Amino acid sequence: DQQVKQNSPSLSVQEGRISILNCDYTNSMFDYFLWYKKYPAEGPTFLISISSIKDKNEDGRFTVFLNKSAKHLSLHIVPSQPGDSAVYFCAARGGGTSYGKLTFGQGTILTVHP
Amino acid sequence: NAGVTQTPKFQVLKTGQSMTLQCAQDMNHEYMSWYRQDPGMGLRLIHYSVGAGITDQGEVPNGYNVSRSTTEDFPLRLLSAAPSQTSVYFCASSYDGNQPQHFGDGTRLSIL
Numbered sequence: 700d701q702q703v704k705q706n707s708p709s710l711s712v713q714e715g716r717i718s719i720l721n722c723d724y725t726n727s728m729f730d731y732f733l734w735y736k737k738y739p740a741e742g743p744t745f746l747i748s749i750s751s752i753k754d755k756n757e758d759g760r761f762t763v764f765l766n767k768s769a770k771h772l773s774l775h776i777v778p779s780q781p782g783d784s785a786v787y788f789c790a791a792r793g794g795g796t797s798y799g800k801l802t803f804g805q806g807t808i809l810t811v812h813p
Numbered sequence: 814n815a816g817v818t819q820t821p822k823f824q825v826l827k828t829g830q831s832m833t834l835q836c837a838q839d840m841n842h843e844y845m846s847w848y849r850q851d852p853g854m855g856l857r858l859i860h861y862s863v864g865a866g867i868t869d870q871g872e873v874p875n876g877y878n879v880s881r882s883t884t885e886d887f888p889l890r891l892l893s894a895a896p897s898q899t900s901v902y903f904c905a906s907s908y909d910g911n912q913p914q915h916f917g918d919g920t921r922l923s924i925l
Contacts, residue, residue, distance in 0.1 A: 703855070733913055742817070742903050742916030743856070788855060799844050799863065799910025800871060803855035 702726045703791050705804035713812055718776040720807050722789035725770060729791040733801070734763060734774050737786045746787075747774070779811045815839050819904050819917035826894045826924045834889040834920050836904030844907045845887040846871070846914065847879065849900040856903060862887055863910060894924045 704723045712718045722732075730751040735743035749756040749763045749772065756763050762775045776783055786808050790801040820835045838845065846861035848871075858871030862881040876898060878890040887906075891898060901921050905914035 705855075731911075735916075740918065742905075742918045744916070745913035748913060790856075799846070799861060799907070800858055801846075801856075801914065802872075803848075803857070805853055805855045 700725075701805075702729075703789060703802050703804040705787075705789060705807045707807050708805070709808040709810070711810045711812065712779050714781055715778045718774075718779045718783065718809055718811065720774040720776075720787050720789075720809065722772050722774075722804050723770060724772075724791050726791070726793065726802075727770070728793040728797070729802075731792040732763070732765060732772050733790045733792070734761075735788045735790060735803075736783075737788065737806070743788060776809075779809075781811050781813050784809055784811045817904055817906055817915050817917035819902075819920050821920060822918070823921050824923070826891075826922065828894060828896060828924060830894050831890070831892050832894065834891075834902055834904075834922070836887045836889065836917060837885050838887075838904075838906040838915070839885065840906060840908075840915070841884060842906035842908050842915075843884065844910045844912075844914070845881065846905050847877070847887070847889045848903045848905065849873065849898075850903060850919075851900050859889065859902075891922075896924050898922065899924045 733748040734746040737743040786806045789804045847859040848856040860879040862868045905916045907914040
């Protein structure tokens with residue numbers, strides 16, 4: 700039972716254009732969402748997060764949108780750069796007894812072409 | 814500042830062998846966790862710890878043991894390795910469970 704799903708295994712965009720990575724979740728107890736970026740042979744690196752009380756969070760070229768009614772979040776990268784090419788994981792965290800536990804999606808491979 | 818250090822980076826085991834994956838962090842983080850990454854599955858939580866002396870199970874704990882005798886170290890033990898445990902293992906830490914976790918670079922483990 701995959702509680703966090705990234706349905707697009709891969710995405711290819713041109714440098715300078717927008718990259719949109721999507722993530723869906725099923726557990727309504729999730730109250731905090733994160734995006735991680737992973738390069739080959741390295742560990743995931745935290746990118747940006749959003750609390751369930753917000754619908755948007757922006758940090759430079761990266762913006763995360765949360766639609767709670769649809770249980771959907773997305774990561775927008777504008778403008779995309781070749782160095783953004785990596786695997787992107789969304790992750791969700793629940794409150795209460797789930798303190799600190801992250802549930803990850805399967806990941807989306809982003810390729811940004813020069 | 815080394816962050817989260819995992820050793821070894823690569824390991825090949827035979828079925829039935831035991832081994833310990835090491836994880837150390839130098840950021841004085843209370844929260845530490847172990848994940849495994851398998852193709853098409855994302856990262857799945859194995860065990861976690863909210864502080865020295867306190868550990869608990871995650872989503873896929875079977876076949877793994879952990880202990881947390883110090884704040885800095887959180888080793889993961891495979892008591893009797895099985896081919897299904899072939900995976901990439903990541904250790905992570907954070908100041909507390911509400912902060913984003915910092916990951917090590919992983920241990921790639923193959924069990925024949």
